[in-house]
Amino acid sequence: MRLESNQNMILWMKYKFIYFAVSAVFLIVGIFSLLKWGLNLGIDFTGGVVTEYQLINGEIKLEKYGVKSEEEISKIRENIKILGAKELRFEVVGPSIGPELIKKTYYALGISALLILFWVAIQFKSIKFGISAILAMIHDSLILVGGFSLLGHFFNVEIDFLFVTAVLTILSFSVHDTIVVYDRIREKMKKYDPALGSDITGIANSALTETMVRSINNSFTIIFMLLSLVLMGGDTIRWFAVALLIGTISGTYSSPFVAVPILVTWEELEKRFRK
Amino acid sequence: MKKNLLVKVILILLLTVACGIISYGYPLFGKKFNLSLGLDLSGGSHLVFEADAGGLHGDKKEQALKSLRDVIEKRVNLFGVSESNVQTSNFEGKDRIIVELPGISDPKEATALIGQTAQLLFAEVIEIEGEKGSTPSSQVVPTDLTGADLKSASTVFDQNTGKPSVSIEFNEEGSKKFEEITGRNIGKAVAIILDNDIVSAPSVNEKIVGGKAQISGSFTVEEANKLEVQLNAGALPVSVKLVEEKTVGATLGADSIAKSIKAGLIGLVMVMLFMILSYGKYGIIADISLLIFGVITFALYKILPPPFAITLTLPGIAGFLLSVGMAVDSNILIFERLKEEIKNRPFASALEVSFGRAWDSIRDANVATLATAFILANPLDWSFLHVSGPVRGFAMTLALGIGISLFTGIVVSRNLLRLFVKDEIRK
DSSP: OHHHHHHTOOOGGGGHHHHHHHHHHHHHHHHHHHHHTOOOBOHHHHOEEEEEEEOTTSOEEEEEEOSOOHHHHHHHHHHHHHTTOEEEEEEEEOTTHHHHHHHHHHHHHHHHHHHHHHHHHHHTTOHHHHHHHHHHHHHHHHHHHHHHHHHHHHHOOOBOHHHHHHHHHHHHHHHHHHHHHHHHHHHHHHSOOTTTTTOHHHHHHHHHHHHHHHHHHHHHHHHHHHHHHHHHSOHHHHHHHHHHHHHHHHHHHHIIIIIHHHHHHHHHHHHHHHO | OHHHHHHHHHHHHHHHHHHHHHHHTOOBTTBOOOOEEOHHHHOEEEEEEEEEOTTOOHHHHHHHHHHHHHHHHHHHHHHTOTTOEEEEEEETTEEEEEEEEETOSOHHHHHHHHHOOOOEEEEEEEEEOOSTTSOOEEEEEEEEEEGGGEEEEEEEEOTTTOOEEEEEEEOHHHHHHHHHHHHHTBTSBEEEEETTEEEEOOBBOSOOOSSEEEEOSSOOHHHHHHHHHHHHHOOOSSEEEEEEEEEEOHHHHHHHHHHHHHHHHHHHHHHHHHHHHHHHHHHHHHHHHHHHHHHHHHHHHHHOOTTSOOEEOHHHHHHHHHHHHHHHHHHHHHHHHHHHHTTTSOHHHHHHHHHHHHHHHHHHHHHHHHHHHHHHHOTTOOTTSOOSSHHHHHHHHHHHHHHHHHIIIIIIHHHHHHHHHHHHHHO
């Protein structure tokens, strides 16, 4: 039975350098954009004023300003009232808020990453599993941030508070997905299978073959939910949903094609050195 | 075994019905539960003030900040905003007060009411004889009678002019001080100073006994009302500055809710169809447990008590939708495993083995997600992380969703499948 299923096994790891190359292309484009154009930061980070109001004829207007004094802000408000428009949204962010937001986000990122690293390392009794999972996680967040740098440059999409939430969520999703694949590898390592031997490449191939359908199906369900949010969820959360969408796709890709290949390459290198 | 299974299925059914009743909005045990909506959905103002406690340190500063929070909360309550929320936050030496005011229509008025120090002072006006020939100048000397000596304040209309003014009543000590001050200054003026501005300086005709006075400046009714609230709540112990304001109108909030519900329903239908197409009759069971997941989650949004209470925000809705995806994942993991195991053993035992093995993956994966959700929700209010707002709303719904998905994915799906197997064998 086992041997039979192994005949259907796809030799995923044979192409691991192709996966690395695909990731590298995306990472390089993202990092290039980050270095060249940076991020298009919204008022949550830079400070400033955003107003959205509806004119009597139903037209909705959105206006953005930099940091303003109290008098200037009152004036902006007065002008909306003079037009007879209905104020839909009014946001004022002081210049001191942004740096605080960034710092708190770094702390949240750092603590989450450490917690996940510990959890994975303890559960799989190997720091290699933990570190390759974290590397895949960094891969996903770089692609997400790089992607938004491009979106910011070409479509003027701003980075706001919600984007920060999206990044943190993708971190956990990325690891969530990776753990499922790891779990299968661990199971196969425990149960010695003569057809696979103790060769990590064979084990990884077999584990990926068995979890691939699950990974794809699972992402589809999340993608369906997010896609309907992007298309119909309204302007306020459209880009938040796009961020989660990019992250979900990258997170699904990175489990079998980044985390596992890194793990396999690491094990192989270690073996070669021991010899 | 058979009986046991039946009992479990009935219990699941009862739970679902109970949650359904709560979700639908019928009162349960005489109590009606409501969904609490965040400012981005209900409309309202999110205000952040920075406190300037420059000269204070240690215990004194802490005390001042605590009383600052209390005074602001009092003012907000007197202003008549229901379900407001006032909290403090400290980050790298910056002390902040976060004020959330749902359903407010004029945030400008609210910020003015909250942000003004409202330090009331009574001062004597002393004439200083200038050199011969020059006009005498006057000097204002503050007394020890302040807003702290007030018992109450209320808006009244001046009997003579009909103009709005604020009538104040002193407490016992204040009355004594006021008696002394007026007694000392017959024929002279006593200045009433609010935040370093002289509001009025009426002249004293006689010694005033009984501790009542009237502040009549050139107030509008709104200004008089504002002053009344500020005096009743007390002065702010330290001055504050507005550093952030986010106001969402009620129409925009309602629009967001309508759109998210529509998007959520369409997404849900797509997911359910996908599950049926991929897994056939198992897919139907997954869909049933997904619906049960939805009903239980919605009910918990309504009934969870603080500190786990859920305030639904826009990111919170996104967190819920994401947790739907993760709830389905548990089922997918189990069904994929079942497909493999069924090759090696009879259905009933394959089912149990699949659940057992899939559980390891589900547990490990969800613990990692829960860890991140914990950091984002920051339930212990660690000051170096986000303490409020959209991030917390998102993390709370995500964490709750994961918790419930473990229950529906493992307990509900499993027992429904077992019931299903029994029927299959009988045939």
